[in-house]
Amino acid sequence: MSSTLGQLFRISTWGESHGVGVGVNIDGCPPMLEISQEDIQKELDRRRPGQSDIVTPRKEGDVCEILSGVFEGKTLGSPIGILVRNKDQRPSSYDEMKDKYRPSHADYTYDAKYGIRAWHGGGRASARETIGRVAAAAVAKKVTDSLCPGIETIAYVKSIKDLEANVDPDTVTFDQVESNIVRTGDPAMVDPMINLIKEVRSEGNSVGGVVECVIRNVPAGLGAPVFDKLEADLAKAMMSLPATKGFEIGSGFGGTLLTGREHNDHFFMEGDKVRTKTNRSGGVQGGISNGENIIFRVAFKPTATIMTEQPTVSTSHEDTELKGRGRHDACVLPRAVPMVEAMANLILVDHLLRQRAQCGL
Amino acid sequence: MSSTLGQLFRISTWGESHGVGVGVNIDGCPPMLEISQEDIQKELDRRRPGQSDIVTPRKEGDVCEILSGVFEGKTLGSPIGILVRNKDQRPSSYDEMKDKYRPSHADYTYDAKYGIRAWHGGGRASARETIGRVAAAAVAKKVTDSLCPGIETIAYVKSIKDLEANVDPDTVTFDQVESNIVRTGDPAMVDPMINLIKEVRSEGNSVGGVVECVIRNVPAGLGAPVFDKLEADLAKAMMSLPATKGFEIGSGFGGTLLTGREHNDHFFMEGDKVRTKTNRSGGVQGGISNGENIIFRVAFKPTATIMTEQPTVSTSHEDTELKGRGRHDACVLPRAVPMVEAMANLILVDHLLRQRAQCGL
């Protein structure tokens, strides 16, 4: 189904940007895990607008309410419903969107598919839909921690436009990333990236970039050999985020420039653990984790909404022009970081439960 | 499930490389479509080893047998089973694989996951598993042609190592691609690519590259808005192919170097059709096709099996060395082309049926 992800830790998001609210339903969560509204709120606060002066200044409180599945602070094993009511709606900013298709947005394709669209603020195509994912991932993290303690998922901004951060995925810490509003792990790049974002914003323009993510301490054996390869499920999860245009794992596209002799990861024993000397595989071989760090990158295009008049067509199929209004991120990368982590954690927990089901943990 | 793909046109592949055979079960195929063993065999012949002197010389006949679901030349609407029996097994080439993990292969991870592995020829991790996918895609093509005539899926080798082909995705033809054994659409690159493959093979080495794929004449409206975005499902499908390390659609990673003003695809009317002036979206916006050509690229790493002694570990966890044996592709790209097309067609048919179910065609 289009709004459901996962086989055993199954999440279904719902809600339009300017409707009553957005939320998620989580089915299959193990029982007896401690979870609080705060645990979820903390993650939502990392993705919400208005958190710093380089993201959209929209005031979306994004306060979540747990509707079900938790009793006296513990998961029941039944579906966990989470609701975030919409606030701060300024539909007037969006009036033109009713009659004109925003370039490089989903307005036209929604109409082509459904013959109807909630045109206020993008409806379901809004980044607000990711609230449900981030909330669900906060629960997923609890499950992973209980079944397989020690796993760390850390994403960070690897590049914005042509500014590339120098980050060591093996050692970067969560605090290093969170210590700066652009969420890059490279201190030297913080100011240049912030300045770039402010500059393009002042021009009514936008930029994109790349988020890199590392998952550390994943045991060997997670994943599946054919269609549900770990990298395939990660690719799908990442490419399901708004504004993504590419995914690569390990050596990625760059790996095609090497020969096999240069590219292969040689095994060796480190104590009683099988390790690889290099990690061009990105921690996954044949769809299954090999115990090395899982490392992948996701490309985000420049924000489609820009404050410039652009040619487009109307819903009545006439050529026209449209200028972006409202308050938008000139660069989604800082807020994309917790989204990438969330999607990674959702894929991970699903494969953990699948492994427990088929092979035992 | 790990060996199942698709929601409405659902395929399940089965079989190990050196077991009895490999095959596929297709559930959900519409009835009354004409399909013959030849239709399927034709596609299998494009992916099979031994088809030219730049691919592995293994003699795998790969003759398929339709076991069910077809009656007097027409689909019944019931599951279509297809079987290809394994031949030309030389397990002796693989004897060392029993006790040593091949670098950058799935030997170790299978053992870590399952505690057991069909070590002859990679078992389920062998490229032979893709036979079932290609066979199913031949059926998928029939469905697509009947419901939505005119759709063309054409893949071709875009690059091998640093040799890049110059191909126009809007005009390249199937015959142009099939006219050369390397399956690139750029005549100028045929000989250089063939020579490069032969050269690395003679050195016992290997190379990778990029396959580009275009799907033309897809109607606007296919796909889904959230998790099952068309590009997300394509990404998963491609990253589920052996040896893939990256996926990008439209502007891809390169698009992150542009600003929004440069990147946005402006709509305009061409007759009564909504078109975009550029196609950095790659034919998909918000997860749904917009009627432009769908264009994506898939990175294939250099073949892991090389004819050189490499460090590795044994199944009893001791450091050792291993040299590749047997007959392998020094470059999988030419044979990857039909696999990429197959996966694209499988995703497409599923979304076509999903669209028919929810919105009507």
Place this chain on the structure above:
Amino acid sequence: MSSTLGQLFRISTWGESHGVGVGVNIDGCPPMLEISQEDIQKELDRRRPGQSDIVTPRKEGDVCEILSGVFEGKTLGSPIGILVRNKDQRPSSYDEMKDKYRPSHADYTYDAKYGIRAWHGGGRASARETIGRVAAAAVAKKVTDSLCPGIETIAYVKSIKDLEANVDPDTVTFDQVESNIVRTGDPAMVDPMINLIKEVRSEGNSVGGVVECVIRNVPAGLGAPVFDKLEADLAKAMMSLPATKGFEIGSGFGGTLLTGREHNDHFFMEGDKVRTKTNRSGGVQGGISNGENIIFRVAFKPTATIMTEQPTVSTSHEDTELKGRGRHDACVLPRAVPMVEAMANLILVDHLLRQRAQCGL
């Protein structure tokens, strides 16, 4: 997943009896259908407590709120979230349930499965969970009406304990059933049934019975041939309702007393329509509708909660006694009628969409 039903019209219910609320998420609903809060509320009012003096007098307002998926009165094609907040909670009535397992309830099995249970009012095992189903079915009915106008689903009380109603499934009307609070189609049985319910209630006892359901004007061809036979999906749906102990279609268990010669339904032509002279098949042959009325029966056990001291065990595993408290139905049958209809409509809409997907309508 345990809280999800359907493949294409997919509903997921959530919520505990005395938590924040209960609700449902509907994925896969076609777009452009008119639906209002009132359409859903009307059905909820048929199942809610306090509607007559033979059902539980609990005052559950059960006012629903549409959270998503509907825009300006029309379905968007995106997930439809529906929420009913819980009210009138008197957890004190349930205090003993915390420490003692109610006989023939799910208290013990929930603890055995999950190690935790929302003991107030049965948590997820409460009949309140069916609110989500009934709400979803109101939407399902809209879909069915739009794709296949004329289908009528009518359930009615066939028996209560040994009182059996005489109802002709081919002609009974919705108004006849709704005209009496016991919801039987047999006017002669209304008073006896009401009196029986009041009598057992006055004794602190309870009764069960059988609901019969007819679905008229279903086109031939709906269903599936193997596991998802129409009668199999109906059986699952009905047996997933609380308190059900049996399901039969057409001739049912009684049909085993006939010989094949007596049992077979002979085909004949009625104008250009293929008909059967008898309908022991119950409208389904080989899992697929044959155009005759679909007729099935569902057995509901007597309500487990009775106002009598009964032997049981405590959560600390000691023998003890427990007497029912709170306000409960002495007979669930009148309120089960809309639940049976709801489940039938949910199965029907799913198979309609599946038929549209695979074969076209």
Place this chain on the structure above:
Amino acid sequence: MSSTLGQLFRISTWGESHGVGVGVNIDGCPPMLEISQEDIQKELDRRRPGQSDIVTPRKEGDVCEILSGVFEGKTLGSPIGILVRNKDQRPSSYDEMKDKYRPSHADYTYDAKYGIRAWHGGGRASARETIGRVAAAAVAKKVTDSLCPGIETIAYVKSIKDLEANVDPDTVTFDQVESNIVRTGDPAMVDPMINLIKEVRSEGNSVGGVVECVIRNVPAGLGAPVFDKLEADLAKAMMSLPATKGFEIGSGFGGTLLTGREHNDHFFMEGDKVRTKTNRSGGVQGGISNGENIIFRVAFKPTATIMTEQPTVSTSHEDTELKGRGRHDACVLPRAVPMVEAMANLILVDHLLRQRAQCGL
């Protein structure tokens, strides 16, 4: 999907009665379990025609071949493909079926659904389809035995027409059932039942009956609380078998004649085990096993194929007559026994793996 059952132990059957063969694909089986062709063949021999002189004398060898997923006698964790080639085809017996719809068979409904049908021997609607189920269940039994030793599933003929067997589900043994060709656990009923079957067969007539099944030593906690209740999944599984018309668990339809006071199962402690004094719940409460014996009954209608001229219609929609030909069971009950067991074991293994996934075992 119509030909797939189960969420974690997922089986897909394929094949038509008179096509190349029938079979099954099993996905999700745990690795490292010993399984042989003989293990599967043994169960197939219990369901095959020609096994005694009261079942159809058709000579179907039904020899199975394991195509994949087993290596050196152990499951690999990859899909297990099993094939049984069709033999002894006498399509000439079926010639009339091409043009006339057999009463109470699926011929007409298949045509109505698909517009095409494999008319030889019923195609997919043939009981041969159950070969795949029985084969898969033999594997399922291995999984159950390894994860939860001691579980016993025993089905037996409870009644044929009005002849009812007196069997104690708590003590009946597999050997008692298998010791007589009619497969009833009541020695006193063996001869009367055999005589009845032979008598109706000699008249060209047929009879049906009821199979009862007990599953012993199931731990408390298996199942799911809402849609996938254990009894709901069992109901679906049983109603998906050919010729079934009804399902009931525990007290079933008869339970509607009792009051709550008579019907409730009182808990008591037996040592440290929670038990119930009676078992009207049939071993399941709120969809979840309570540790008591799971007991259910399935109604099978009299065989539709009888050796008498019957009115029917032709495929060209004209009134006509048809007399059964070929070799058919005058009573399917003896062969239905292993089918019922198989379906029970398939549901059980799926819920076992689901329990392991969500809650641990």
